[in-house]
Structures are given as structure tokens and as C-alpha cells.
Amino acid sequence: MDLENEVIKGSKDFINHYIKPHESKIEIEGLPVIDIFKKAGEYGLIAIPLPEKYGGLGLPYKTFTRVAMMLSKYSGTVAMVLGAHLLATYAILIGGNEEQKKEYIPRLARGELIASFALTEPSTGSDPSAITTEAVKDEDSYIINGTKAFITNAGIADIFIVMAKTDRERGARGISAFIVESQDEGISVGKREEFMALPAFPNASLVFNNVRVRFFRLLGSEGTGFITAMKTLDIGRIATGASAVGVSQRALEEAAKYSQERYISGRPISSFEIIQSYIADMAVSIETAKLLVLEAAQKRDEGAGDLPLYAAMAKYYASKVAVDVSRYAVQIFGGYGCTKGYAVERLYREAKMYEIVEGTSEIQKLIISNHILKGVH
Ligand SMILES: Cc1cc2nc3c(=O)[nH]c(=O)nc-3n(C[C@H](O)[C@H](O)[C@H](O)COP(=O)(O)OP(=O)(O)OC[C@H]3O[C@@H](n4cnc5c(N)ncnc54)[C@H](O)[C@@H]3O)c2cc1C
Known part of the structure; x- marks a missing residue:
């Protein structure tokens, strides 16, 4: 069997063992899905489309897309948590330098770290160029202040990809992306949002109060966020x-x-x-x-x-x-x-x-x- 078929078969096994039997508990009673997410990492589901160089399986994104269709038949929550994690992982792959990729991607591919993508703010979602979260240079770091809204995986994530303005005058071109770790001082996670469906879905606001991140955690260069x-x-x-x-x-x-x-x-x-x-x-x-x-x-x-x-x-x-x-x-x-x-x-x-x-x-x-x-x- 080639790797692609093996992955599809493994994903079906994963769904049969870890999702189907718990579907009602997750999707009706709101059972948290963090353990299932970790298992998905062990099964290689997260690694499917990621480059081999960084611990991925190097398979086409189309293969992951097929797996996402299978997953969401039984748990939209697990599919969306995985989706948000991969979204943030791709931000590092797309915008990050070699050192950042080596530092984070292998652990993200295994599901050891959970990631989250923080763009939306309470006053702007559809127009991201209007975000007001700011990152100001201070010696060897940036100091981030602002609030993000509707952030999937907030509360369970270890790292956040945060979009912040490094130049307020330049609109979208003044936005930079940062890797912020949940342990960084000054971050607080708001109350979990309760949506019309998916009661186990981890999603909340995030407040950044003078959060200091070293230059190393700027993705790419200023203005490319x-x-x-x-x-x-x-x-x-x-x-x-x-x-x-x-x-x-x-x-x-x-x-x-x-x-x-x-x-x-x-x-x-x-x-x-x-x-x-x-x-x-x-x-x-x-x-x-x-x-x-x-x-x-x-x-x-x-x-x-x-x-x-x-x-x-x-x-x-x-x-x-x-x-x-x-x-x-x-x-x-x-x-x-x-x-x-x-x-x-x-x-x-x-x-x-x-x-x-x-x-x-x-x-x-x-x-x-x-x-x-x-x-x-
Ligand atoms: C379940 C869920 C998970 C989410 N997860 C994340 C996440 O992980 N990270 C993150 O950053 N964000 C996340 N979001 C936020 C999501 O991306 C925003 O809710 C979405 O982009 C819409 O923004 P808004 O809610 O501010 O609506 P608004 O931008 O206020 O839009 C309100 C209405 O106006 C319409 N509208 C706005 N601009 C225009 C226009 N130019 N022309 C025509 N109509 C327009 C919209 O289509 C909408 O109907 C999540 C949201 C949900 C519901």
C-alpha cells in the first residue's frame, strides 16, 4: 500500500476509534477535544500535508482535504480545531525563516504544541487592514498591546500567530506577524464563546497587555504580516x-x-x-x-x-x-x-x-x- 492510501486508512481507523464513539459527547455535551487532538498528532493526521524536512509526511494538501471531509462528518469540532492549528502552522511555513520553521514546525506536526491564528479583533473582522493591535519596538523586542476576538484554540493553544501593526500609517502594509507563546507574560484569555453549534469548540478573545516578544519571533520581516x-x-x-x-x-x-x-x-x-x-x-x-x-x-x-x-x-x-x-x-x-x-x-x-x-x-x-x-x- 502506498503512503497516501495508508494515511487514508489510518485516518478511518482514527475516526472509528476516537471520534465516532464520542460524537454525542463532543457535539452535544461539549466534551473537550484536546486529548483527541493529541491522538490525531500521534496518528500523523496533522503531519499529512507538512513538508518532510520539518517532520511532516510531505503528502499533497488534497490528501489532507479528503481526511478533513471524513473527520467533519462526525465531529466538526475536531475538524475545526485541527484546521485552525494547521492555519497557524502554515503561517510559519509561509512567512517564517528557516530557524523559526525548525524551532516550531516539527512539534506542531506531531501535535505536541497546539497553535492558533489571531487576526480578528472586536471592532474588525472582514477588514483586517483596520486592526489596532500594535507592536512597538523596544531594545531587542517588540511590545504588543491589543485585543483579538473569536480566536479558535485560545485556551488550549501553546502558540499564537498574532497580527499586529508595526506601522500605523501604512494600513495593511504596516501589519506584521508574530509568534507569541501562551506562557509569555501579559496574555489573558477571555471567556469561551458559546456558539449556536459545536459546544466543545475552544474559541475566545485574547488580550495582550504589554506582551514582550523578542525579535526572533517576528515572522519574516516587518510589514509582511x-x-x-x-x-x-x-x-x-x-x-x-x-x-x-x-x-x-x-x-x-x-x-x-x-x-x-x-x-x-x-x-x-x-x-x-x-x-x-x-x-x-x-x-x-x-x-x-x-x-x-x-x-x-x-x-x-x-x-x-x-x-x-x-x-x-x-x-x-x-x-x-x-x-x-x-x-x-x-x-x-x-x-x-x-x-x-x-x-x-x-x-x-x-x-x-x-x-x-x-x-x-x-x-x-x-x-x-x-x-x-x-x-x-
Ligand atoms: C466559529 C468561528 C471561528 C473563528 N475563528 C477565528 C480564528 O481562529 N482567528 C481569527 O482571527 N478569527 C476567527 N473568527 C472570526 C471570523 O474570521 C470573523 O467572524 C469573520 O471574518 C467576520 O468578521 P466579523 O465577525 O467581524 O463580521 P463583520 O466584518 O463585522 O461583518 C458583518 C457583516 O458585514 C458584511 N461585510 C463586511 N464587509 C463587507 C463588504 N466589504 N462588503 C459586503 N459585506 C461586508 C459581512 O459579510 C457580514 O455579513 C472566527 C469566527 C467564527 C464564527
């Missing part, structure tokens, strides 16, 4: 799209099964043409979203110049499909679909979150239309 963040998000959006596909696949499976078990007037509801039509629409849109997400992953693997366009299309479309498909699933379940007794109602709530996280659908449409409109001039 925005570009690093945007390139990193291009990769992260593929993983978010993959999670949305996983949720859609699960909703369809649940709905198709239920439609054959639920009898009305002596017939299964799957024999009604309108239900068959829903199921056909769900299946076609999921397959289309899956192909688009895999195409974006392929673009990433090829280093294609139009990756930002494909990543935005994949994330936009897959999250829209997840909302549509999970809504149809609730409809097929009828009254039971609205109760907590079946998975479809929480899949519907979870799906909505994918339209917001890692850049809203409106922002993805802006990216897509900008690319298209530029191309026709």
Missing part, C-alpha cells in the same frame, strides 16, 4: 470548505436513511417524488462542492496563481451547499428534524457557521468577483 495572513487563509479556506462538505455528506446520509424508514400511508417517504427530488438535488450539489474543494486543493499543491480565486469559490460554495443540504435534511425528517433527538438539527446549525468563519460569504464573493472582473479588462 498581511500578505502572510492572506496566503495562509487561502489554504485554510480549503479546509473549511472540506468541513462543510463533510457536514453535507452526513446530512444526506441521515436523510436518505430516514426517508426509507419513515412510512406515511403505508409507503416510505422515499417513494414520494418530491422527497426523491430533494435527495437528488442534495447529492448533486454535494458532489459539485466536493469537486470544487478538491480542485482548490489541487491548485494549492500545484502552487497555481489562481489559488485565491479557487479557495474563495470552494469555501463560498461548499458552505452554501452545507446550509441548503442540512435544511433539506431537516425538512425530510419533518417534526423529528426539529428535535434534539436527531443529528440533522445540529448539522443545520453547524453548517451556518461555515458561512462566517475564515471570511464571510460576502467577502468570498468580493474576492471571486474581483478576480473575474480584473480578468476581463
